[in-house]
Amino acid sequence: MSGQRKGADAFLFQLMLGLCAIWGIQQVVIKLAAADVAPLMQVTLRSGIAALLVGLLMCWRGGWEGLRQGTWRAGLLAGSLFALEFFFIALGLQYTTASHMAVFLYTAPIFSALGLHLLLPSERLRAWQWLGIGLCFVGVVLAFGAGVSWTGMDTRMLLGDGFALLAGMAWGATTVVVRASRLSEAPPGLTLFYQLFVAFLLLLGLAIFTGQVGAVRLTPVGVASVLFQGVVVSFLSYFAWFWLLRRYLASNMAVFSFMTPLFGVSFGVLILDEPLSLNFIAGALLVLLGITLVSSDAWLRKRFAGRGRVA
Template sequence: MRGGCKNEIDSIGSSSLSFWLIFGKVLLGRYLVAPSFFGGEGCSVKDKQNYFHKEFDWKPISVLLVLATVWGANMATIKIAEREIAPLFMAGTRSLVATVGLYIWMRVKGLKAFPAKNVTYHGLVVGLLFGTEFGLIYMGLQYTLASRVYILLYTAPFFAALGAHYFLGGDRLTPWKAAGLIIAFCGILVLFLKKLGTFSADTLPGDIMALTAGAMWGGTTVYIKRFLAHRTEPLQTLFYQVLFSVPLLFCLSWLFESPLFHDVSVTGILALAYQCIIVAFLSYLVWFELVHRYQVSLLHAFSFFTPVLGVLISGVIMLGEPIGASLIVALVLVSIGMVLVNKG
């Protein structure tokens, strides 16, 4: 089993090498050189009220596809690591490592962690929402099927679009966007249709947890855009999210998980390292850069690619499974949906 896991980790690295190169270029371009990749020169926090891009060109789209690939591979690393490390403890560790890395990075850049009291309050809200979201996902998996969790979690773009429509000026839910979201969601349904199982009272608690997690994911993004995007840098926003989620996740782990470790191997540690460094630190940093600059409804819509690419990476690339009709149909529907969303 461990040998197979090692091959899975190796496959993730080799198959995604080109994506890491783009990913690194984006990250370095924004934080160490210049943010021109995202359109325009750098801006101060005070200028961000007027730094809201409505044009969604190839640049943010290419970055979102890289992120979807990173997060799709993350689905595989979670499956690998959870055999050896308790999932809530793993999520808490991920946030803790990201918190330390972000704090060091902010000190190097001369950024204050908490520039104002009202920012601290909003940061606390965001961190608690983030921690609760992941707690619901991991606990929901104990009561219902993983396929049902994926589908209900990816109702998040609908919640984000509705929240943006009512609470964010200039980010309206148009008929084109609504149609695109529905078509893309149908793609996710097609992808997991055979694994849904039947509804029962036993799965209801897990289904509710997953749906609530989806609502919190979409709602958190809207909250950040409304209350933090014009007050903080993306580094600070992510710092608040992971910092305040740490005690909540470790507390949930202490209450519900035992034992925390089971024959931990190098493979499990590598899988956890991927989640800590690549996902929680680097990919989320790029994600919040996008959240600070672009429409929430457009950004969240592209997250529909994540489960599709996750199945492609974990099943087809890593395990050598044939490309099924459901995967092709799902990819086509999600792609059509994104064209319509972008048109809106």
């Protein structure tokens, strides 16, 4: 199957541009509707809506056979980590900007690369990937400096940025669980259902425990936000991604996907009028460069093939 996958073309670029715009605006949408629907309830409802849609689709097209392959333990773990990621997103957006969330969340490939390096011999990191991790680390330090100024320290923003980084860690850990367990051979729909359904149950429990389950006002903005996240982001865009993975080289798609933080920052500035400091801009660029190096392993090996050892 891998030999039949295509390289990048205009169609892939156009579709990835649309997907990255959708993924980039989701944090902005959550923050925009926070006054009407608590962020924790937004991520809870989106998971529930998407889990229902994925479950109905699998009832129609099949895919439940993975349940008989002993995937449920890994599915519970992946779903728990997925819930943790969105819990930190909801918590972090109460303290930091959507722009900061978009950048720190997308450090996830760094953490997944480190985890897979430790668990799978085939995923050992190469020299340029270690360089990318180093650049990303420096970028994170610089971006965190956006919460510190000559007039003092913005502890709320630093706290929110910390939660955003924890969300990125949880996302990276989810990837490690999927890649290093039986879920790697399971149908994509089942893996997605595990994550969405378990996350819905856990996040709903947290919302009830914290008293946020009633923090919902049925305003046009609130309803539109939840439907956009549940139907467009968590259902349609994820299946579009899986569809592309079956037809295009994953390395090309991974590089294109890092347009997402750029969209997130742009939408944060344009829609929410969020400020950007030089520290944050410089740090974000280093983070993006580092992530690109870590995630473009297959492309770099092909690029330097026949030119001697590159790592």
